[in-house]
Amino acid sequence: MIVTRFAPSPNGPLHLGHAYSAVKAHDLARAAGGRFLLRIEDIDGARSRAELADEFRRDLEWLGLEWEEVPAQSTRLDSYEAAARDLMARGLLYRCTCTRAEIEALEPTIGPEGLIYPGTCKGKAFDPSRPSALRLNIEAALAETGPLEWEDERAGVVTADPRQFGDVVLVRKDAPASYHLAATLDDAADGVTLVTRGADLVFASHIHRLLQALLGLPVPRWHHHALLVEADGRKLAKSRRSGERGYGLAEMREAGEDGRIVAEKLRLDQIPHGISLSRYPPDGT
Template sequence: MTTTRFAPSPNGPLHLGHAYSAIVAHDLAKEAGGRFLLRIEDIDGARSRPELADEFRRDLEWLGLEWDEVPAQSTRLDSYHAAAERLREMGVLYPCTCTRAEIEALAPRLSPGGMIYPGSCKGSHHDLTRPAAMRLDLESALALAGELEWEDDNAGIQRADPREFGDVVLVRKDAPASYHLAATLDDGADGVTLVTRGADLFSMTHIHRLLQQLLGLPVPRWHHHALLLDDTGEKLAKRRGSPSLSDRRAAGDDGKKLAQSLRMGQMPCGITLSGFPHGVL
């Protein structure tokens, strides 16, 4: 059975980009007679605003979507700790006390995921008085996992090659797990068989496929969809104050009509739908 999910973080209101992503996940599941899940990803420390979860539910209902809700991330902390301990025992996790400023000072390469960590803390002694994140020892992990593949509905079979990201953080200093670890574990626990998300996260899947192999998790298919862009060509984002769905609801807009327009690729004024990124195929 096809099972998809929509997994927003309650650190700001939903916007049209979220609506499009939720509709894609919802429709792919329903067309296959499957399940569409809602999972609240609420472990982002002080940025998480619990009251927004109810707003998200009202937004999805306004769009005409139907879903089954699964436990929020804040109820799953034990599973994150257990997975991190398992990876540590495998020898592929190490503590890192470096600050962002310290990493930037070393002039690292940049990747689609941001700065490439230069491995300063790998194999070194650590100041236990400083907060530490836990990083994946990528080369050791790849040696254990061997060659891996994953499949995207739009781009086909991909060889998993997460080296462009370096030793990513799996346990943050300010949160019990990074997006990489938490989302991968949760999708496995929730029985997600088709991971739908924006094409900007395409490269992240190389890391997630590696984690699935290390932790013995089921391997889904992926469906990376096009993105909604504003009139400057930038992806819609909470941090840039993109108009919220809740404001549209309050203004009396017809959510079901809006959802149908998004399905048909008819974007509101000033919004464009990007194609799948050139070069991914």
């Protein structure tokens, strides 16, 4: 059975890009007689707002989608801690006290997700008086797993290349887990078989495939869909307040627009409100 999910964070209102992703995941599951799940990813500290999760449910109902809700991330902290303890005991994590400014001062190389951490804290004693994150020692992890692959519905079989990210953070200084660790564990716990998300997250799948191998988790398939972009080519994003500038689902809903019509236009790639569809990255890798 195909199981997909939509997993928004309640740190800002949803926009048309979220709607596109939710409709894709919903329809892929329904077409195969599968299940479409809603998971609230609410471990982003003070930025997470419970009232927004209620707005998200109203947004999905307005779009005409049906879903099963699974436990929110805030109820799963024990599983993140257990996984981190396991990886730490195996020598695959190390503490890092570096700030972003300190990393930038080292003029590190740039990878798909931004700065590549140069490993400053690796193998060094850390200062317990400073906040620390836990980073994954990529080379040690790959020595344990060997070569890995994952399957994308658009790109086919992809060779995992987590080295391009450097030693990523798995437990943040300000949160009990990073996106990489939490989403990987949650998808396994929820039985997700088809991870459906935007093409901007295709790179994260390289890290998630590595974590699945390290933690003995089932391996889903992935479906990375196109992105909705504005006239300047930049994707809709909460960081750009896209949910509050005419593209927000709550805005549209409160203005009296018909959500089912909006959803149907998204299905047909007839994007409303002057937004266009980007095929980036064109090959899904």
